Amino acid sequence: xxxxxxxxxxxxxxxxxxxxxxxxxxxxxxxxxxxxxxxxxxxxxxxxxxxxxxxxxxxxxxxxxxxxxxxxxxxxxxxxxxxxxxxxxxxxxxxxxxxxxxxxxxxxxxxxxxxxxxxxxxxxxxxxxxxxxxxxxxxxxxxxxxxxxxxxxxxxxxxxxxxxxxxxxxxxxxxxxxxxxxxxxxxxxxxxxxxxxxxxxxxxxxxxxxxxxxxxxxxxxxxxxxxxxxxxxxxxxxxxxxxxxxxxxxxxxxxxxxxxxxxxxxxxxxxxxxxxxxxxxxxxxxxxxxxxxxxxxxxxxxxxxxxxxxxxxxxxxxxxxxxxxxxxxxxxxxxxxxxxxxxxxxxxxxxxxxxxxxxxxxxxxxxxxxxxxxxxxxxxxxxxxxxxxxxxxxxxxxxxxxxxxxxxxxxxxxxxxxxxxxxxxxxxxxxxxxxxxxxxxxxxxxxxxxxxxxxxxxxxxxxxxxxxxxxxxxxxxxxxxxxxxxxxxxxxxxxxxxxxxxxxxxxxxxxxxxxxxxxxxxxx
Amino acid sequence: xxxxxxxxxxxxxxxxxxxxxxxxxxxxxxxxxxxxxxxxxxxxxxxxxxxxxxxxxxxxxxxxxxxxxxxxxxxxxxxxxxxxxxxxxxxxxxxxxxxxxxxxxxxxxxxxxxxxxxxxxxxxxxxxxxxxxxxxxxxxxxxxxxxxxxxxxxxxxxxxxxxxxxxxxxxxxxxxxxxxxxxxxxxxxxxxxxxxxxxxxxxxxxxxxxxxxxxxxxxxxxxxxxxxxxxxxxxxxxxxxxxxxxxxxxxxxxxxxxxxxxxxxxxxxxxxxxxxxxxxxxxxxxxxxxxxxxxxxxxxxxxxxxxxxxxxxxxxxxxxxxxxxxxxxxxxxxxxxxxxxxxxxxxxxxxxxxxxxxxxxxxxxxxxxxxxxxxxxxxxxxxxxxxxxxxxxxxxxxxxxxxxxxxxxxxxxxxxxxxxxxxxxxxxxxxxxxxxxxxxxxxxxxxxxxxxxxxxxxxxx
Numbered sequence: 011x012x013x014x015x016x017x018x019x020x021x022x023x024x025x026x027x028x029x030x031x032x033x034x035x036x037x038x039x040x041x042x043x044x045x046x047x048x049x050x051x052x053x054x055x056x057x058x059x060x061x062x063x064x065x066x067x068x069x070x071x072x073x074x075x076x077x078x079x080x081x082x083x084x085x086x087x088x089x090x091x092x093x094x095x096x097x098x099x100x101x102x103x104x105x106x107x108x109x110x111x112x113x114x115x116x117x118x119x120x121x122x123x124x125x126x127x128x129x130x131x132x133x134x135x136x137x138x139x140x141x142x143x144x145x146x147x148x149x150x151x152x153x154x155x156x157x158x159x160x161x162x163x164x165x166x167x168x169x170x171x172x173x174x175x176x177x178x179x180x181x182x183x184x185x186x187x188x189x190x191x192x193x194x195x196x197x198x199x200x201x202x203x204x205x206x207x208x209x210x211x212x213x214x215x216x217x218x219x220x221x222x223x224x225x226x227x228x229x230x231x232x233x234x235x236x237x238x239x240x241x242x243x244x245x246x247x248x249x250x251x252x253x254x255x256x257x258x259x260x261x262x263x264x265x266x267x268x269x270x271x272x273x274x275x276x277x278x279x280x281x282x283x284x285x286x287x288x289x290x291x292x293x294x295x296x297x298x299x300x301x302x303x304x305x306x307x308x309x310x311x312x313x314x315x316x317x318x319x320x321x322x323x324x325x326x327x328x329x330x331x332x333x334x335x336x337x338x339x340x341x342x343x344x345x346x347x348x349x350x351x352x353x354x355x356x357x358x359x360x361x362x363x364x365x366x367x368x369x370x371x372x373x374x375x376x377x378x379x380x381x382x383x384x385x386x387x388x389x390x391x392x393x394x395x396x397x398x399x400x401x402x403x404x405x406x407x408x409x410x411x412x413x414x415x416x417x418x419x420x421x422x423x424x425x426x427x428x429x430x431x432x433x434x435x436x437x438x439x440x441x442x443x444x445x446x447x448x449x450x451x452x453x454x455x456x457x458x459x460x461x462x463x464x465x466x467x468x469x470x471x472x473x474x475x476x477x478x479x480x481x482x483x484x485x486x487x488x489x490x491x492x493x494x495x496x497x498x499x500x501x502x503x504x505x506x507x508x509x510x511x512x513x514x515x516x517x518x519x520x521x522x523x524x525x526x527x528x529x530x531x532x533x534x
Numbered sequence: 535x536x537x538x539x540x541x542x543x544x545x546x547x548x549x550x551x552x553x554x555x556x557x558x559x560x561x562x563x564x565x566x567x568x569x570x571x572x573x574x575x576x577x578x579x580x581x582x583x584x585x586x587x588x589x590x591x592x593x594x595x596x597x598x599x600x601x602x603x604x605x606x607x608x609x610x611x612x613x614x615x616x617x618x619x620x621x622x623x624x625x626x627x628x629x630x631x632x633x634x635x636x637x638x639x640x641x642x643x644x645x646x647x648x649x650x651x652x653x654x655x656x657x658x659x660x661x662x663x664x665x666x667x668x669x670x671x672x673x674x675x676x677x678x679x680x681x682x683x684x685x686x687x688x689x690x691x692x693x694x695x696x697x698x699x700x701x702x703x704x705x706x707x708x709x710x711x712x713x714x715x716x717x718x719x720x721x722x723x724x725x726x727x728x729x730x731x732x733x734x735x736x737x738x739x740x741x742x743x744x745x746x747x748x749x750x751x752x753x754x755x756x757x758x759x760x761x762x763x764x765x766x767x768x769x770x771x772x773x774x775x776x777x778x779x780x781x782x783x784x785x786x787x788x789x790x791x792x793x794x795x796x797x798x799x800x801x802x803x804x805x806x807x808x809x810x811x812x813x814x815x816x817x818x819x820x821x822x823x824x825x826x827x828x829x830x831x832x833x834x835x836x837x838x839x840x841x842x843x844x845x846x847x848x849x850x851x852x853x854x855x856x857x858x859x860x861x862x863x864x865x866x867x868x869x870x871x872x873x874x875x876x877x878x879x880x881x882x883x884x885x886x887x888x889x890x891x892x893x894x895x896x897x898x899x900x901x902x903x904x905x906x907x908x909x910x911x912x913x914x915x916x917x918x919x920x921x922x923x924x925x926x927x928x929x930x931x932x933x934x935x936x937x938x939x940x941x942x943x944x945x946x947x948x949x950x951x952x953x954x955x956x957x958x959x960x961x962x963x964x965x966x967x968x969x970x971x972x973x974x975x976x977x978x979x980x981x982x983x984x985x986x987x988x989x990x991x992x993x994x995x
Contacts, residue, residue, distance in 0.1 A: 122634060123632075123634045123645065123647060125632040125634075125647050125649075126631065126632050126633070126634055126647070127631045127632075154755060155754065155755075158631070174621075174625070174626075174627040174628060174633055175605060175626055175627060175628045176628070177628050177630065177631055213758070213971075
């Protein structure tokens, strides 16, 4: 009897141990590089380069160069989906020294309770006050009935104390009580602090100005800028770079929704760049557009040597790359995209890649041709010649890629581009096309769902001059589904392309004859 | 065997005891939650003590009617023993806005919201003879009440509702003589004293109950265009109320309480239609089927179609619509609509008509005014109607005015629908029937008012 019980007990105890010995075969590594069919990738939870937090999305960024810690702090409105009804968009932050990575600072300024004026929060700006060694972040308190400018201060950028006495209300100064937001504070050459506020005066969009000598008591200085056609300009930013003053703004109108800028040689002249509303003094020959509709709420910060701009790239409804149009609002918030500002001789600005980002992509990927058109493609030693209606399909991209190549076109009317999400079995794929405009004098990047809806409205770039030598230096940075294209220090173009990572891509020629050289694909 | 069972027994016992000792959680969590976290007393500016409500976590401080609350000092603050608070004695706060204060004790905390209120004496509503509702204007301290022309003014019953604690110089439900003009009454609450003037306005406009149906939950949340229309109606049309689409959707209001409803909707022609407009289509359809009358203007007039309110026998929207974007244009000539062949319609009684070479125009907006130019018209000679008769047959509508486009009679911009047992519906999509800034430098504003008043009156018959 004893033996039976004993054996049974022993047997039951060893049963679980038996299953630990796994005899099933080891899963084989898929030979990714050898296949070219379409694969449906997932998004990483956090994006490192075009930052997206683990939970939630990045809304209106407030970049700030911290002169004490000597790094960039980027505060932003944290968007949740769905947001709570009344209390939403608390201010969170990230910091970076050299753009090699972002460190999350977590929540910095929380929302007030439902009955307080900052139940929901709108954007603002940070300034360091030498006089009392405190950081001042002015921000917007938003409720259904009003918007007020509020203030929180901190000595260490970690703990913030809300100022319970400072509330700036629009209707105290003759402005719109419901729209009085995005305070931007800077120190003028006159030694005074200036605050620019986005608001309406008598139903028309303006930028209002207030001044202060101590950041606590503010005097109304009336309208700083009359917006074109009474439009509403959000997230205004004013700075001096070299010998020029700049105003960067985001036009809220649904037909616009891009970041633009104006320039002038003095602050006074900057206020008057729009004397003729139909023909303002544009700062360049493309209406001051800095990027596409996929880059909104751009604001800048400088470390004294270089100035960078941060904005958000919207997500697309249902992760559908065609859920975008020129007459619809995009989803609010997304990934944090950053560029570096380049100032040209005539004072105009364009955006270029951030060196710190570029340096992250330090592993080389072997470029392999997976397929090519039957006719029209010639491959010689890493250079590719393509004629009309031909393409070369390259091996799968990684999750984070830097693609660089040079295209030499034969004429100004040549039309070429590149495609993502393109498996050799793909019916539909997404292309960025360098399209000749104005009889070849200019170019514009168009975004198309080839094999599907074709041209996607609201996802194209601004016009840029066709280079005189028909040569295009193209740099593409990708991080998950966010991709940014730079051409020749003349064009920056951000877009959201779901399905980009881990899929093949191609270079295409639609019209004319092009040569592609110096092709390199790096990743991290 | 016995020793074996004995060892098993010991094993079970040890297991049992170790399990039992783990159930004792005292001291395991490490959180200190014993202390209380209450405010026992708070005084601002040395004299004003707060009334503390621990159930609702709110504190109310009352101050005299004209006392400035923009910078008040916390002069006394008594908390539970051992507790700390985010506001300290000596702090200056701007109480124009609610302020929150967190009281902590160890790891426990409690949040209060502090509201400071100036004394206020307020009449919230007033009715005469229990039927006629007063329109209260707090700024001018007048209460305007419309009564039918033949009302006997010498013995009117005055009933009112006031804010808590307010007393009034006349008793509630007293009989008052209004035959010698306006009557003044005084409302009092502590240091606040307010004298209201009750103005009687005799009118032939129907005093039947009416409602303005808006997209937002309150009038103040409406956009400029619809808010202007709503505020005008509440101020000038007897017995009007504001109700929101959400209240209709949630069943919080009964449409059949109203003889007519005015739906004036606007979303600048761009973007998604508000879902509440779709979610309430059946309730509004039922209201109309039960004899309810509707005045639908601007975007609302699109809802008469078959699969929305079912008022029109055609499931189609106006086939000639444009305008309504945010950017406004300035009128280079007066804007209106033509009533040629419709001059005898009741809704045009008493409105100045401009002959304009036979076109018979009623102007709505003057040259120089801004407009979004929103127009919703029927091109009756186009597809799918191909003629005036074709349009009338397919939609079941009666035309009442022709819109712009050389005032062509084939561009219908005002129409009427409905026959018994259903109610009557009048739609306006005429360009120029716009309420935002309608009374700013616009000589034709009186036309807007008279037309709207006539239509509302007509629908209340």
